[in-house]
Every structure is written in C-alpha cells, then in structure tokens.
Amino acid sequence: xxxxxxxxxxxxxxxxxxxxxxxxxxxxxxxxxxxxxxxxxxxxxxxxxxxxxxxxxxxxxxxxxxxxxxxxxxxxxxxxxxxxxxxxxxxxxxxxxxxxxxxxxxxxxxxxxxxxxxxxxxxxxxxxxxxxxxxxxxxxxxxxxxxxxxxxxxxxxxxxxxxxxxxxxxxxxxxxxxxxxxxxxxxxxxxxxxxxxxxxxxxxxxxxxxxxxxxxxxxxxxxxxxxxxxxxxxxxxxxxxx
Amino acid sequence: xxxxxxxxxxxxxxxxxxxxxxxxxxxxxxxxxxxxxxxxxxxxxxxxxxxxxxxxxxxxxxxxxxxxxxxxxxxxxxxxxxxxxxxxxxxxxxxxxxxxxxxxxxxx
Numbered sequence: 086x087x088x089x090x091x092x093x094x095x096x097x098x099x100x101x102x103x104x105x106x107x108x109x110x111x112x113x114x115x116x117x118x119x120x121x122x123x124x125x126x127x128x129x130x131x132x133x134x135x136x137x138x139x140x141x142x143x144x145x146x147x148x149x150x151x152x153x154x155x156x157x158x159x160x161x162x163x164x165x166x167x168x169x170x171x172x173x174x175x176x177x178x179x180x181x182x183x184x185x186x187x188x189x190x191x192x193x194x195x196x197x198x199x200x201x202x203x204x205x206x207x208x209x210x211x212x213x214x215x216x217x218x219x220x221x222x223x224x225x226x227x228x229x230x231x232x233x234x235x236x237x238x239x240x241x242x243x244x245x246x247x248x249x250x251x252x253x254x255x256x257x258x259x260x261x262x263x264x265x266x267x268x269x270x271x272x273x274x275x276x277x278x279x280x281x282x283x284x285x286x287x288x289x290x291x292x293x294x295x296x297x298x299x300x301x302x303x304x305x306x307x308x309x310x311x312x313x314x315x316x317x318x319x320x321x322x323x324x325x326x327x
Numbered sequence: 328x329x330x331x332x333x334x335x336x337x338x339x340x341x342x343x344x345x346x347x348x349x350x351x352x353x354x355x356x357x358x359x360x361x362x363x364x365x366x367x368x369x370x371x372x373x374x375x376x377x378x379x380x381x382x383x384x385x386x387x388x389x390x391x392x393x394x395x396x397x398x399x400x401x402x403x404x405x406x407x408x409x410x411x412x413x414x415x416x417x418x419x420x421x422x423x424x425x426x427x428x429x430x431x432x433x434x435x
Contacts, residue, residue: 307374
C-alpha cells in the first residue's frame with residue numbers, strides 16, 4: 086500500500102521527483118536564456134527578473150529580441166498574451182481539482198502553473214488509485230522544483246553564460262528545437278496538422294512585419310484553419326450518418 | 328526604453344501571464360468558456376509554436392533558404408522525426424543541436 090499512503094510531505098516529494106526528468110531539459114535552456122539576454126543587450130538584472138515576475142520560458146525568450154529592438158509596451162504585453170494563451174487551457178483543466186483550496190493556495194499554484202508542471206500534475210490528478218486529498222502538494226512540489234531550477238539556471242546564465250556557452254553555436258535554435266519536440270506529438274489529426282502548417286507559413290510570409298507581429302497574425306490564421314477543418318470534418322461525418 | 332519602463336513592462340507581462348493561469352482556477356464557477364472558444368484554444372499551442380519554428384527554420388538570418396546547405400532546415404527535419412518517434416523533448420533538442428553542428432562543421 087506504499088503507493089497509496091499519502092501525506093503532504095510525500096506528495097510534495099513525489100511531485101518533485103516526477104519533475105526531475107523534465108528539469109534536465111530546463112537546465113541548458115535557462116543557461117541559454119541568460120546568454121541570449123546579454124547578447125540582446127538587456128541589463129542582466131532586468132533579464133533575470135523576468136524569471137520570477139513572468140516565469141514563462143517561451144514568452145521570456147521571445148521578449149528578448151523585442152526588448153533589444155525597443156518594441157513598444159503594448160506589443161510586448163500582447164505577444165505575451167498570445168504566447169501564454171495556452172495556459173488558459175491548463176487553468177480550465179485543473180480548475181475542478183483546485184476547487185475548495187484557499188485563495189492563497191490557488192494564487193501560489195497558479196503562479197507555478199507552467200507547461201512543465203502541468204504535464205505531470207494533470208496525470209497525477211487523473212490517477213484515481215491515489216486519494217485526492219493532498220494532491221495540491223504534488224502540484225506545489227512539481228512547480229517549486231521547476232521554479233527553483235529556472236531561477237538558478239537563468240541567473241547563472243546572465244552572470245557567466247557567455248563564458249560557459251560561447252557565441253556562434255546556434256544555441257538560440259534550441260528554442261525552436263524544443264518547440265518541435267512539443268508540437269510534433271500533438272499533430273494527431275488533419276485539423277491540427279493544417280493549423281500548424283498554415284500558422285508556420287503565415288509567420289514566414291509575414292516575417293517582415295515589425296515587432297514580430299507575424300506571430301500574432303499566424304496564430305489567428307492557424308486557429309481559424311484548425312477550427313474550420315474540424316467543423317468541416319464533423320459536418321461530413323454527420324452527413325455520412327444520415 | 329528606459330530601465331524603469333522596461334521593469335514596468337515586465338511586471339505587466341507577468342500580470343497578463345498570471346491572469347491567464349489564475350482566471351479559471353479562481354472563477355471556474357462564475358466563468359464558462361463558450362464552446363467555440365474552448366475548441367479554438369485547442370489549436371493555440373500548435374499554431375503559436377509553429378509560427379515561432381518556421382521562420383527560424385526556413386528564414387534563418389532573414390532570407391528564405393530551402394537548400395541542403397541550410398543547417399537549420401536539416402536539423403529541424405531530423406528533430407521532427409526524433410520528436411515524432413520518441414515523444415521526448417530533451418532528445419529532440421539534443422539530436423537537433425548535434426545535427427546542426429554536424430552540418431555547420433561539414434560546410435566549414
């Protein structure tokens with residue numbers, strides 16, 4: 086019965102332990118963030134402050150060149166909104182499990198809700214063999230493990246990253262490589278594939294727009310294409326059933 | 328942008344991010360997402376991430392490059408295969424980076 090035996094402490098460490106494999110991927114990422122921040126000419130302390138104030142890796146990465154070229158306030162906030170819109174899905178998916186927690190817990194756990202913490206946490210909540218009582222401690226354990234890793238590695242990155250990781254290695258490409266790792270397994274049906282490809286093509290064609298506005302345009306087109314194809318598929322299926 | 332303005336911008340970016348994460352956890356009983364929005368949200372990660380990937384791969388350094396001498400393109404193709412078969416983000420990144428370095432080395 087050891088698996089089922091739970092206390093806040095056990096849940097916390099279990100969440101932390103399950104997050105460790107993801108942490109190995111986050112470490113180089115944090116260091117690279119620091120290096121790129123310095124390359125873009127963003128003051129070290131301000132670049133590092135995004136790790137605690139925003140705590141969202143992909144949005145932080147994308148903001149760096151925008152900071153570098155002095156993009157207006159509204160562009161940065163809008164880009165952050167679009168890039169992090171997926172968190173609304175995580176919030177919706179975990180909402181029923183967080184019901185009954187105090188506001189303090191909800192605020193803390195929401196702050197720690199990243200892609201990397203969401204993945205193990207939702208799997209753990211859905212595992213009914215473990216009683217639900219202390220599962221928010223698992224979420225906390227996973228989130229805090231990632232938070233600590235991110236603060237340390239991005240801090241180290243802005244301090245000594247330039248010496249650890251020399252220029253010209255194409256390290257900025259690791260962001261795209263990581264995203265390829267996230268996107269590919271999600272391309273499980275035609276609407277998803279069409280959504281990804283159309284968004285990608287629009288982003289390339291509209292590349293010359295200022296302040297990476299091509300991203301926003303691409304996101305809107307990709308979502309519309311996905312929705313449209315999905316609707317067409319269900320319409321076809323309903324037609325076939327009649 | 329002055330440093331004070333930069334800090335203010337970063338704080339607002341943080342507030343937007345937190346609002347997205349907190350909204351439904353806090354108010355799931357009072358907010359309901361319309362079905363169309365819920366369906367649309369499903370496509371946000373793939374659309375947004377692809378929009379970041381494609382220009383990096385096909386448009387490195389600001390010019391369209393579809394040749395085999397484009398290390399980013401070769402790296403991305405191999406990485407996509409690794410991602411599809413292994414479903415492991417870390418391996419994808421590692422193999423992709425090694426391929427990129429390999430191509431860059433071969434092309435001198």
